[in-house]
Amino acid sequence: MRTNMKAAAKRMKQRSAGKPDIELGKRIRLRRVEMKISQAELGEKLGVSFQQVQKYEKGVNRVGAARLQQIASALDVPVTFFYDGDNKAREVESLLFLDSAFSLRLLRAYSKIKDQTVQRQLVSLMESIAANES
Numbered sequence: 001m002r003t004n005m006k007a008a009a010k011r012m013k014q015r016s017a018g019k020p021d022i023e024l025g026k027r028i029r030l031r032r033v034e035m036k037i038s039q040a041e042l043g044e045k046l047g048v049s050f051q052q053v054q055k056y057e058k059g060v061n062r063v064g065a066a067r068l069q070q071i072a073s074a075l076d077v078p079v080t081f082f083y084d085g086d087n088k089a090r091e092v093e094s095l096l097f098l099d100s101a102f103s104l105r106l107l108r109a110y111s112k113i114k115d116q117t118v119q120r121q122l123v124s125l126m127e128s129i130a131a132n133e134s
Helices: 002-015 019-034 039-046 050-058 065-074 079-083 085-098 101-111 116-133
Strands: none
Touching: 019 050, 019 079, 039 050, 039 065, 065 079
C-alpha cells in the first residue's frame, strides 16, 4: 500500500507545474488582458471552464501543445509569443504589475509629487530596495 502512495506522489510531482508553466501562464494572462477578454470568454473559445483558464494562467495546470495552439489561435498570436525569452518574462511581470490596483495607487501618488528632486530620490530609493531584494 505504501509503495502505491509513493508512486502516486511521484507521478503527481512529475505532473505538477513548475516555473516555465508559471511564466507561460503569465503570458497567457497578459495577452488575454490586452485583448480585454474575460477568463470565461477565453474558456468558452477553448471549450473549458473559466476555472481551467485560471489554472493555466496561474501555472497550476500544465498547458499541452495542442491546447497552447488553441490558446494562441483564440488570442490571435503565434505560439512563439508565449516563448519569447527571459526579457519577455520580465516585460510580462511589469505589465501585470501595471494592471494591479496597487500599482495604480502608487502611480497616482507619485504623479501628485511636483518636486522633481523628490521624485528622483523616491525612484533611487525604490531601485536601491529592489537591488537588495534580488
